[in-house]
Amino acid sequence: MSQHHEVTNDIDLLLATLPPHITEALLQSEEASADLLEIVMDLGRLPEARYRQKELFLNDREVTQEEIDAVIAQIGTFGEDNRAGIPRTLHRISAIRNRQERVIGLTCRVGRAVFGTVAIIRDLVESGKSILLLGKPGTGKTTLLRETARVLADEFRKRVVIVDTSNEIAGDGDIPHPGIGRARRMQVPSPARQHGVMIEAVENHMPEVIVIDEIGTELEAMAARTIAERGVQLVGTAHGNTLDNLMVNPTLSDLVGGIQAVTLGDDEARRRGTQKTVLERKAPPTFDVLVEIQSWDQVTVYDDVAAAVDAILRGEDPPAEARSRDADGEVKSVAVRREVIDAPALGRRTGGMRERGGERGSERMGGRGGRGGFGELMGTAGPRLRERTGASPSMPGAVNNPGTSAASQIPTQRIFPFGVSRNRLESAIERLRVPAVIVRDMHDATLVMTLKNYYRQSAQRLRQAEEQGVPVYVLRNNTITQMERQLALVFNLRDGDYDDTVGAGRRGDENSIVEEALLEVEHAITQVMNGEEMMVELAPRSSYIRKLQHQMADRYNLRSESRGEEANRRVKIFR
Template sequence: MAIQRDITSNIELLLETLPPPIRQAIEAGPDDQEDLLEVIMDLGRLPEARYRNHERFLSNHEVTQEDIDYVIARIGAFGEDNRAGIPRTLHRISAIRNRTGRVIGLTCRVGRAVFGTITILRDLIESGKSVLLLGRPGVGKTTMLRETARVLAEELRKRVVIVDTSNEIAGDGDIPHPGIGRARRMQVPRPSEQHAVMIEAVENHMPEVIVIDEIGTELEALAARTIAERGVQLIGTAHGQTLENLLSNPTLSDLIGGIQAVTLGDEEARRRGTQKTVLERKAPPTFDILVEIQNWDQVTVYPDVASAVDNLLRAESPRAEVRRRAADGQIEVVSVSAVEQHIQTMPGMRRGGGRERGERGARSSAMLAPTQAGMAPQRIYPFGVSRDRLERAIATLHVPATIVRDMGEATMVMTLKNYYRQGAQRVRQAEERGVPVYVLRNNTLAQMERQLADVFNISLNDNGAQRSAERDDDEAMTEALLEVETAITQVLNGERSSVELQPQSSYVRRLQHQMAERYNLQSESRGREPNRRVKIFR
């Protein structure tokens, strides 16, 4: 059953704009023209054709300025984004200029409208909720966006307006390509005005759906939020490949609710087992659903963006599903834990990943004495103890224990020596209720493993001492990274203009520099070994 078929690629119109020797090399070549993606022409280099699975040179003669001028004379005018097109086609020609503004390179990209690309997402599109598409360049985001506009306008008979920044969705010229169906297209005079055209579309044309390609600036993100608040369905794409990428992008994170630093009280920070400054979602997300596109036949869907962001900020596993289209056209939906993907840690976030830890714990369980069978399950309330490290200890020892947030549900409490000596109220409440309180000397993974081993009456084998030493090294690394995360949060929030960190090894300092760079902060190393340390500042 054929699921995808080209409406038209009009590839002959693109070939007509190329110099005759290059065009003839493509037409006479052994490759199927339907697999052609783009033609590259750079001054002084051999012309090159790029296909879906390979590349090949088209001539033994280097590209001349006359060849480039030949193409320019046969296409539309270049806009401020250095993109041009061919009227009533989807082809895109992008220019590379020298320092004086002369075009010295061209990327001639084949544009195609394809039926069936959104079958895998059709139920999401028809739900009326706003959907954001992410994916690497060339994966087919714009093609899916174009097909979405056609389906909504023609088959569902909705009022659809496309905000077409570079005429990439509906093609060049004043008459839009038939690939968008009955949808209307608003052209953008220059990329810097896309946000204004987005608002104009809502105010002037009463759309039910607005389609936007490449949301990339803070003004465009703000305009998208304004549109969503007016009850208009948004279908858009943004720069980034994954939800985590978007979460780490300070410019576009508002699309998924934005992030703010929140300072917790001492009691709440101890109850959570976190730092006092944590990150939380700032507002409802602009887009209700987020889709990560691997290709036209496989996507990862986050059906509830708000919940997914909240879970990521708590280093928990957001609910997601992988959708795959089989050869017979059937759509297979598999619920997955997003921790199978790489979760990038941000300042204020606790590192996590239930399945990853579970698998690591299962691998490590072979190092333990086989005495776990028949152990009574325990519900542990950590007071002042790192929940993240305690979870790792539970997974490593493979014991039947869970962590609870309400002390009323706990069968045991785990706390630190200084909290116990201070007679904290929650510790006293636990003792009054007869709940056992286990006291740790310090907040390290090794201490937690030893305490759990005592509770569950299991023994570590001869590798236990070596693993504890390795864990202590991990703890030192974790503490160093937590310190730089806290410093970054303080500088970003304006709490401090600069922060000097504790002395570290060259390897750890390099990691700290990289984290500062990720958030557009300055950093420098100061002092001499062994007291050399990193300073973070704006």
């Protein structure tokens, strides 16, 4: 038996406001009322009920303007956010207006107060840390937020103030819904004033905890940081589904510390094995803990947001905890490595998670070419090798047996990238599907990859590696194409051992052109996101490359447009 216990859903009060033929159809429906999410009434269309698992039309009678007006007459006044409610309930009615501002559509969402949802994160709530909740619409963010406020106020006897922008947490009307317990509620006159009410709550009412729903603007993010710096525990929700979504959102990234471009010295860049310009966290996060909500019974927890953000910026999978609750109410948790979306210096795109333990690199060898970095945008598993240039050391154990892949016969190689981009090297490994992992210590390596200038500057250290029997591969430049060529030499890949999905005419030099163009747009995106430039105009490119550049800009919520005649047509990146 599930431990969820509904306090009330006041469904009768919502049904009483609807036209009789809609109410009757809902009461006669075989679907459980507990699964009802919302009722949709659009002018000239059939009324529709939306449940957790399905949607259905209630009857074959179209909604009229008179029926919409009759519903509006029985509910509260619509605010600037076009939301209204029924006093002392949690139901929310949202309006769709025409160009003359007349309401021609209604979404009547069923509000429920539920005991027990906080159990899955109760230890985090008790800790006093600030908690940020993320999740898709309908996953129960507001329900969990309301229950958290009640538990903190009633069971822990803390002074809790709820900043309720659309009256969704504590219901419509001046008397708050009993679902928030002893917590106090401050209503917000208009969404644009939410940040002011947040500061007012701290200055006037001495709260120990502030609860905020839907942090969505830069001013609200700044107000949240101000509150956290005053030692008040914050519990809030934000627009976004995952931590990595939030990091690439220029408006809200400050909630997790913000991101800035930093130029490293030569020695530090070599020590890290990265380029000289990297992205780093700008400040301590506003929220200590972040919870990604999949449902009431399944969440992913980052109990150290700072460490998780730093890991993602290093191109690593951040440590996380997957929690679930079974039908008996028992909460189970397992430590995982949560893989993230592809973004400049923010890791890879996979969206999955795996349990900790095991060799990280070998776990990824089974899938078809990696989806990180430029590989996904180029749609290629690597160029077919027509020539193999440059001297390279021979690899022990390399056997070229006809009829089998040479790479499969070579033991897993541990590669130390000396001055070479780790993210690009990892993408090259995944795209070629070769048994190799990247290590952080040269002493653990079975081979080293470096660039010509680093080889000249640090010849003694690299020669020491060679003297110890560790081969050193010298790349011409820091591109995926060069890395793939060297990996092909290491693993004795022959022509045909891996696919060229780009097709004829997009190999060799043209691959370099694409990579150069994407490096250019990546640098432009960083400049715009960090506020260094309001607008960056890129070099003229072909229509194919411009499409890739537009895709990258769109991925980071930036605007882009093409301008100029075809021969000189180029992309402009701006906010």
